[in-house]
Amino acid sequence: MLDPRILDTFNALYAAALDSAEPTPTAMNLATVDARGRPRSRIVLLKSFDADGFCFYTNYASDKGAEIAANDAVSLCIHWPTLGAGGGTQIRIEGHAERLSGAASDAYFATRPRGSQLGAWASLQSQTLDSRETFDTRYARYEAEFAGSDVPRPPHWGGYRVMPDRVEFWYGANFRLHERVCWERTDGQWNARLLYP
Incomplete structure (x- = not known):
């Protein structure tokens, strides 16, 4: 589970992004690894999040679905360029993806x-x-x-939850004097540290 401080920070930034001029505030880059060990990325949409992770929906038979089935280690990157100064705000999320329940996927599919x-x-x-x-x-x-x-809902379509073990908040600043706060989970405990920009 996410540390409440991480979730509170994300909630505040997400609310600000929704209220900003961002054209697609729910867009996030999903990176997976293919069978040859090559990274592959594409944009998916964040549909929900809570203390257990970040959820998106797709075709299970797609390339990303096959790659997650073979290697569930994934990363997400959310960039809101208009949120803040000097390049905006970016959030990097690393962890493991798991399928959502059929009931959860059915419930979301019905709203599409x-x-x-x-x-x-x-x-x-x-x-x-x-x-x-x-x-x-x-x-x-x-x-x-x-x-x-x-x-x-087609049987080949549904949701995934990305359960993080690393979350980084990047706050842009002028002259590249950015602020980076990295949270990592080790032995079930979340710890934060600052990173040089």
């Missing part, structure tokens, strides 16, 4: 726009697509299949 729900069925995420027409045809197929009814 219908078009996004249908897209989750239509997209064979990360697989080669021979033409846009093929994708549009798949979408139309599921649109017809679920016409007049709720769209259920």
Whole structure:
């Protein structure tokens, strides 16, 4: 579990980001490692967080899903360039990812726009697509299949929780005199230290 001081700091920064001019305050970079040991990253959206970790949703059969299944060590990076001075504010989160329960994934899926729900069925995420027409045809197929009814969550789609063991808060300042506060968990205890910028 996160130290309450970490969660309080994140809560305050997240609230400020939501109230700021940030165009996508929930965007975060997710980094995984592929079978060759090469890092891979992409943007996902933070959908919830609490003392247990940070949650996002995706296709389990995607590249990131396969990589997490093989190696659950991941990192997240959130950057809010308009929050603060000298480059904004950045939060780096390192830890392990685990799937959320089916019930949690069902509950979130039910809140998505219908078009996004249908897209989750239509997209064979990360697989080669021979033409846009093929994708549009798949979408139309599921649109017809679920016409007049709720769209259920596909079995290949759901959430992950990233459970941190390291969290760094980076506060930009002019002349690169930034402030960095690194929290690390060792033997179940969270400890903070400052880092040179």
